[in-house]
Amino acid sequence: MPAPPSITQVLIVGSGPTGLTLACDLARRSVEVRIIDKAPGFPRSSRAKGPNPRSLEVLADLGVVDRILAAGSAPLPMRKYRNGLPVADMDPFEASRPTPDAPYDRPWLIAQWRLEEILRDRLAEYGVHVELGSEAIGLTQRPDAVAVTLADGRSIEARYVVGCDGGHSPVRKLLGVSFEGRTTEEQAMVCGDVAVDGPDRGFWHQWFDEDGGVMLCPIPGTRSGWWFQAAPERDGAGAPVPPSLESFRRLFAKHTGLPGDRLTRAELLSTYRVNERMADRYRVGRVLLAGDAAHVHAIAGGLGMNTGIQDAFNLGWKLALVVTGRAAPALLDTYQEERLPVAARTLGLTAERLRDTLDAIREPGGGLDTAITPETLGLGPDGDYPWSSLSRDTRPGRHGDIRRATHSPGGPANGPRAGDRAPDAPCRDAATGAPTRLSEVFAGPHFTLLGFGPDTADALRAAEADHGGLLRATGVDAGTRHDLNDVAGHARSAYGIERDTLVLVRPDNHVGLIAPAGDGRAVRDYLAL
Known part of the structure; x- marks a missing residue:
């Protein structure tokens, strides 16, 4: 009797930037992942213009940003013409500079095929390769797995399936999920x-x-x-x-x-x-949707590919915890809870940018720079999750408070809320004096517990003892074993720290929890996902 087919943990359908980002994130977490694509070969189309600053942060966490920066270029100045004659040169990023809490101040120009090639190379380092010529034509869900039927008659079984297969997504259609717009x-x-x-x-x-x-x-x-x-x-x-x-x-x-x-x-x-369309659901049982399979936007602002990359980064850590048994399947519901409202706002933003750009180019000197605004960089509140059930603040008078802090890259007045992007900051390693950054501490498949000040030391030690395989505990001038010195005060400024405080940063580099210095119980409760 032939052996029953093995069941992989996660099957990704579609090998564009969204699918590859998700595959890299899962593979580095030791999740068994397969990624298939119906195409017979890898595309060479340039298409999307490249990652925005927030996506560059994601790609830095995945360990590929240096390759991407080397393969591409900074955005070029725009030369505008009327009646065949040049009338204006415009550099939308001429005044932009990196700041302590946001090291990438502009998007990066790179052909999409080259970005995908870099991600495929990274994935291959984990022993995973895209399986070409594999077209999904059927889905059958069972209580414990999903069977995906391929056009060539093969079948692949997986605990979970993620459709990253574009705006015409066969996976979405097989699920019967509407795509209104x-x-x-x-x-x-x-x-x-x-x-x-x-x-x-x-x-x-x-x-x-x-x-x-x-x-x-x-x-x-x-x-x-x-x-x-x-x-x-x-x-x-x-x-x-x-x-x-x-x-x-x-x-x-x-x-x-x-x-x-x-x-x-x-x-x-x-x-x-x-096309301006959005799926009404991102999850049906053991099948999820990401990237263009879940939402498509007007091209203005360059947010299509970037929104997909950030979908994948939100989903990867949650899916990994669920398939490895460290979290309940209900954690996957927070993917839709967090990312669907972001997609809805992105549809509105890109439609607005397109209207303004079409108006601008009717006049001499108008051009595509009109589509570029701070919102299109991905560093502002439009990509945050203050409403999420995963966003918690236990400081006195703050529990359940989702007020909007006056946050902007380069100098938040009173720090991020729970659910916001975790700011970066330059620091020094307390043991060696070597320069480092918070983003280097965050990078990897773990949660990061930052303890600002010596009153957090006990909570940091307890959290590391209880959750060492899941969490990295790092003090900021806390006097602990893993300590950073905030020599210029950039970290305290970025987080609005006025008294010793615990900040739990999720694996996707969003603030999950803000708690008083001694509230180790809040950390334990949060990590009981």
């Missing part, structure tokens, strides 16, 4: 990777006229590669003309005034339509 044909855009001779590669070029425009952004790591985006030609019925080398040449000549034959190659062509 709208698709706007009037704002369609044709896109592709092209080779162009002539334009200065030190700029993102934007030609806008009353009847359309062309945008060219150089692809980092290439000599002649560019992202091409344009308002499409229309046929007699008003429908977008499918993209081709010939149509790109006509659009290029029309809007730039340059010879169309300077554009010598066009590939990986697509027509983008504005």
Whole structure:
């Protein structure tokens, strides 16, 4: 009799940035994970422009940010044209600087295929590889597992399945989850990777006229590669003309005034339509949705891929605790509780940015910089979870308090709330004097208990003794074994510390708990997930 098929712990369907981020996060937690994709080969499309500052923090935690920074470039200044002539140069990040609590002050320009390649390489370091040519066509849920049927007749069984398979998600459709919203044909855009001779590669070029425009952004790591985006030609019925080398040449000549034959190659062509849709549920039993499978947004602000990466980082630690038996399955309900409202706000933000950008480009000097606001960087309150059942504050007069602190990267007035992004800060290792950062303490699959001041020392020692495999206890001028010196006061300033305080930071680097210095019981209760 043949042996029964083995059951993997987590199966991820879809190997874009969301699926790869989740797979890397699970693999480093020693979770058995498989990741499949229906494509026969890995895509080479440039598509998304790159990670925003919050996603860079996530990628730093996963240990790949240095590779990404080396493979890409800082955002380029934008050169804007009218009637074929340059009218303005604009650098949206000219005045931006890293701050003690936010070391990344701008997004990073990198082709999506290169970002995915870096994540695949990281995943391979854990012995996990994407299984190509594996199309999911069926789902059967049982009380203890999910069976996924593939188009080639194979079946994969897993304790949990996560659909990271894009806006047309077969997993979402197999679950019967609605995807309400709208698709706007009037704002369609044709896109592709092209080779162009002539334009200065030190700029993102934007030609806008009353009847359309062309945008060219150089692809980092290439000599002649560019992202091409344009308002499409229309046929007699008003429908977008499918993209081709010939149509790109006509659009290029029309809007730039340059010879169309300077554009010598066009590939990986697509027509983008504005989609604003969101799933009404992120979890059905043992199957979850993330990234574009759960929400799609207008392109303005570049938040689509970034929202998916941050979905994965929110879900990874929760799924790992559940499949390893360290937390009850109900913990997975907090994924939807936290991320669905963020997606709803992102839909509103990107729609607003798109409207403002379309208004701006009607005027000379208007351009895509209008789409960039502090909210699109991912460091502000729009990505926080103060309402979450996982956000707790036991300080006197604060329990259940979800007031909005006056937080902004670079200098919060009274510190983060429970549920907010945990600020970074430069410190020194108390034992060696070596410079370090809070983000380096947070990095990894653990919770971090920060103890500000010597009155937290007993609670830190108790927490480490009780939860050593789950938690890293670190004192900040607390006089403990693992201690940091806040020599410049940046850590206390970032967290609004006025008296000795415990701060429990979740594995996804959000503040889970704020408690008085001696309230070790609050830490124990929180970790009884």
